[in-house]
Amino acid sequence: MVNHLANIADPLPPAIRIDRLCFAYQAKPALHGVTLDLPARQVTAFIGPSGCGKTTLLRCFNRINDRIPGARITGGSIHIHGIDINRPDIDLQELRRRVGMVFQKYNPFPKSIYENVVYSLRLSGIRKRSQLDESAEAALRSAALWDEVKDRLHSSAMGLSGGQQQRLCIARAIVSQPDILLMDEPCAALDPIATLKIEELLHQLKEQFTIVIVTHNMAQATRCADHTAFMYLGKLVEFGPTLQIFQTPHDPQTLAYVTGSFG
């Protein structure tokens, strides 16, 4: 049933291997020895109170933290599909192509719907119109947006509703066919119906991508994540199948958090 989520055997090697990862913002440690394997082609949710390090950890996966002065990995490693992504010779543009990201606040460019979707393809030098059209349609279809925008592809993206704009951002993130999709509270600014549409979309997208989502909304984690990681004070407290985390958490801190006793 339902439980195709929690009982899935993991036939693929982990998409992301995190080994004793420590991270600090200047002198302030934010992550303390996080070790975790994130399963491929599944949705993993990071939950935990504000400041627990879940977004910091997420942003380590495409090294977007590199942009913050003084922010650095102080120990441990992250391997994506077997490659240490903190090696100095890593091509960051290629890393970010393979590890796409969707942010809390939908942020389409002030361009047409079409130009938003093909933006990264143009950046990577693709000029052929038929290829751009084909990729744009495929990405919009995958983002469950095609039927709603196919007749106004060249209208401004800013005219779309919030939920549509966020799905457009998802289309923009997946058009370059990443392996991994990072989502940092992607529904925080959306109404409940738009939220459910995004969640349903995650369910479809996990057939193609490994998805990691940070959410404050525990109900969202239960609805759409196969696995859930609970973090607290920069440490990974518990990681397991979502139903186990919410039905029979092993750690008393997880129990307290999911039952609303603290946080």
Next chain:
Amino acid sequence: MPQHIFSDYDNAIRHLQEDLLTMASLARQNLEQAMQALLRSDTDLANTVIAADSDVDELERKVDQIGMEILVRFHPVATDLRLIIASMKISTNLERISDHAVGIAKRARKINKDQPMQEVQWLEPLYALAYALVRDAMDSYTNHDPVLGQALHAKDKELDRLHKQLGRNLSNQLETAGTRSDAWLHLIFIARSLERIGDLSVNIGEETVFLESAKDIRHEHRKQAVDPNPPPQ
């Protein structure tokens, strides 16, 4: 059932309902075969029922598991919430109906060890009514028919009346029985099981009324029996 935006939610509810209906079908079949084992002195059939009960037990666990998962994952509200709760309660009642069927089959097996007893046929009318109650209870659930669900109570009263009457006859026979007193005792317990199956069917009907109209009618008939002037609704 309206479709949800989240397709996994629909899938989960569909699985829950499919398992519940399979369970109902097995419980009814077990009851039918247990009574045929008695009425036709068919011990093989009794053994079949006893073996089949584990399937119903497994389905009860499955319905509970799916129901729990739906509650945890999807946080159902309104009709969805009532559907999950009612389905889980109905599955408990179906499991108990199947347990009674197994009890009947075990007693039939014991009775069948001796000479056939013509008097087993005395239970036929009671069985017919109990079976009709199970059938109507599940029809009320599958056809979203709270009127039928509520009507089960009256039918159950008829079953109770028949049971009392038959119970008296069987007790009289037991008092005068010679060597076959055990068999008469078994028939008394089988009659009791059929009467309990009626009660369990009424429970299913009440759950259907709760599911379809959000009204909790449990114990209402008892309250009305005690208080001839119930407060206005």
